[in-house]
């Protein structure tokens with residue numbers, strides 16, 4: 001990746017962020033190969049957060065701990081404009097994210113393990129510190145819905161690909177720990193045919209479900225995101 005080139009095309013806020021990173025030594029000209037993923041993530045962090053935790057309550061999805069094969073697929077799909085994502089488009093163009101960059105940043109993000117327990121605060125921690133620490137936690141707020149209906153449908157219709165525990169498998173994405181708003185928006189995009197769900201026509205399943213059924217499935221997913229049942 002060519003830093004100068006990116007800086008030229010980036011909005012002001014991002015450019016400043018990158019310059020700060022460069023000044024702090026986080027981006028070095030001869031970073032060892034293993035640091036490439038981390039270095040690229042410096043650009044992604046402006047929207048997805050420093051730890052890939054996502055933000056703005058799901059406007060920016062969580063990408064930490066997601067399956068590497070799925071991340072690679074999506075980045076290639078954004079680059080080829082098969083999956084439309086206007087905010088990200090400039091960052092996934094060929095000259096900026098090569099196949100090797102996609103490989104590196106996907107492996108880096110997939111390996112991030114967000115904490116699954118709520119942090120314990122000291123009285124002296126201010127609001128900003130508390131917010132920053134809670135946003136990093138893998139657990140997202142419980143969504144409302146009929147958990148029993150959600151469980152039945154999920155285990156029957158979705159688990160074959162997204163796994164019984166919602167962690168995904170192979171290139172099938174992990175769904176637990178992802179913002180409910182974001183997942184709902186994606187389900188709607190699949191139903192409208194704006195995003196291909198999978199080649200075998202699984203989108204048929206989503207089309208057959210009522211909106212309330214999808215809500216129930218998403219509620220169920222927020223109830224199984226932590227083995228401790230939090």
Ligand code: HEC
Pocket residue numbers: 040041043044045046047048059060061062063071074075084085087088091097105173185
């Ligand atoms: C300007 C903001 C912005 C930047 C910078 C950005 N993204 Fe995104 N990204 C988004 C938005 C918004 C979405 C959600 C698109 C949607 O709703 O379909 C997204 C979606 C994604 C997804 C799909 C997640 C999923 O679960 O399907 C991946 C993967 C991703 N981004 C990776 C990256 C990587 C890696 C970088 C850095 C190279 C990056 N993004 C930089 C805004 C950004």
Ligand code: HEC
Pocket residue numbers: 073153154157158159160161162171172173174175178183184186187195196197198200202205206217
């Ligand atoms: C045959 C396998 C299969 C089944 C069954 C399946 N999915 Fe998927 N799902 C996929 C694949 C593949 C993707 C990624 C598609 C892409 O490239 O956009 C995906 C993506 C998703 C996403 C978007 C995730 C993200 O981070 O953007 C949601 C939400 C989703 N599936 C929900 C469901 C639900 C709910 C069910 C059950 C009703 C279901 N899926 C059943 C294969 C499957």
